[in-house]
Amino acid sequence: MESLFRPLEQEVRAAYAAFFERRKQFRKALMLYETMYKLALAMEDEKTALEASHHLMRTYQFLAEELKRTSPEEAKRLFERAVAVAKRVGSAKDEAAGYNALGSLCEQLGDLQGALGYQQAFLDVSQREKLLESEQKAALVVASLQERMHLSSEAMKSLRRALSLSSETGDLEGVCHATMQLGQACKSNGDEETALQYFRANFQAACRQKNQDLEDQARVALGFALGEHYFKHAGGGRGYVPIVCYDVKAQLEWMSTGVL
Numbered sequence: 001m002e003s004l005f006r007p008l009e010q011e012v013r014a015a016y017a018a019f020f021e022r023r024k025q026f027r028k029a030l031m032l033y034e035t036m037y038k039l040a041l042a043m044e045d046e047k048t049a050l051e052a053s054h055h056l057m058r059t060y061q062f063l064a065e066e067l068k069r070t071s072p073e074e075a076k077r078l079f080e081r082a083v084a085v086a087k088r089v090g091s092a093k094d095e096a097a098g099y100n101a102l103g104s105l106c107e108q109l110g111d112l113q114g115a116l117g118y119q120q121a122f123l124d125v126s127q128r129e130k131l132l133e134s135e136q137k138a139a140l141v142v143a144s145l146q147e148r149m150h151l152s153s154e155a156m157k158s159l160r161r162a163l164s165l166s167s168e169t170g171d172l173e174g175v176c177h178a179t180m181q182l183g184q185a186c187k188s189n190g191d192e193e194t195a196l197q198y199f200r201a202n203f204q205a206a207c208r209q210k211n212q213d214l215e216d217q218a219r220v221a222l223g224f225a226l227g228e229h230y231f232k233h234a235g236g237g238r239g240y241v242p243i244v245c246y247d248v249k250a251q252l253e254w255m256s257t258g259v260l
Contacts, residue, residue, distance in 0.1 A: 010036055010048050017055065026063035033059060050089060057085040057094055061101070068105055076105050092129035096122050096138070103141065116145045123158075136165035136174050143181060147188075156185055175205040176214050183221060192229060199225045 017032035037052035064078035083098035103118035123138035125131075139162035146155035159182045166174030183198035199222040206218035 006039070006043060007045075007048075010039065010045075014051070014055070017059075021055075021059060021062070024062075024066075026059050026066065029059050030056065030063065053085050053089045054091075057082050057089070057091070060085065061098070064101065068108070072105055072109055076102065079105065092125055093131060093134070096125040096129070096131060096134050099125065100134075100138065100141070103145075107145070112145060112149055116142065116149065119145060132165055132169050133171075136162050136169065136171065139165065140174070140177055140181070143185075147181075147185060152185065152189060156182070159185060172205050172209040173211070173214070176202060176209060176211075176218070179205060180217070180221060183225070187225070192225070192232075196222075196225045196229055 013032050013036045017029045017036070020026070020029040020032070033052055033055045037049055037056060040046075040049035040052055060078045060082035064075040064082065067078070068075040079098055079102045083095055083102070086092075086094035086098055099118045099122035103115045103122060106112075106115035106118060119138060119141045123135060123142050126135035126138050139158045143155045143158035143162060146152075146158060159178055163175065163178035163182065166172075166178055179198045179202035183195045183202060186192075186195035186198060199218070203215075203218040203222045206214040209215070
């Protein structure tokens with residue numbers, strides 16, 4: 001594709017690449033967009049170079065998504081290129097999304113350390129650019145990885161940040177996820193009282209969300225937490241078993257007042 005009228009040539013190249021992109025022939029589209037970008041640089045055409053960069057970034061992402069199950073290593077390289085372009089054009093939202101995709105891909109490959117590094121970058125970019133929804137999502141993802149890697153204190157810090165952001169943005173579903181994970185983390189750390197507080201908050205948020213699945217999960221988690229609490233602490237700390245086995249008076253009070 002050669003022409004003495006370069007701007008028209010670039011327009012035709014962009015249209016031709018878009019045709020391949022619509023047909024999901026992403027490799028052919030990339031070849032044309034890359035040529036378009038290089039020629040724009042050579043001609044010092046900043047507008048067309050920026051346009052080509054956005055096309056490249058999007059198409060790298062599309063092809064990477066297509067390949068991440070069958071060719072994850074190639075998909076990783078494509079996501080890395082998309083991130084590099086996002087940095088070049090100053091698109092923080094796309095940069096953050098690219099790190100998130102890379103983290104998920106590393107997790108798919110079993111590389112939890114690599115996944116944590118990318119998801120932390122996702123969180124850092126989101127914080128820096130004040131992308132609140134992305135930051136909330138990133139904090140939850142980072143916390144989940146930290147828990148799996150037995151980084152308990154770091155996970156708690158990330159989860160509290162996620163809960164704060166979810167509350168700030170009015171995201172009830174985010175509050176549900178954060179309180180559930182906080183409850184589970186506190187329970188794992190042996191802090192049953194705090195875990196119970198988070199499970200109560202989780203149930204309240206789930207009821208407000210009016211999502212039956214979340215409400216069912218919250219009810220089960222709170223039920224088990226309450227059961228374990230009363231099993232150990234009922235009757236002023238005596239526990240459930242001694243009361244049931246030996247204290248008839250306490251049992252009668254429970255049946256009449258509901259207090260054990």
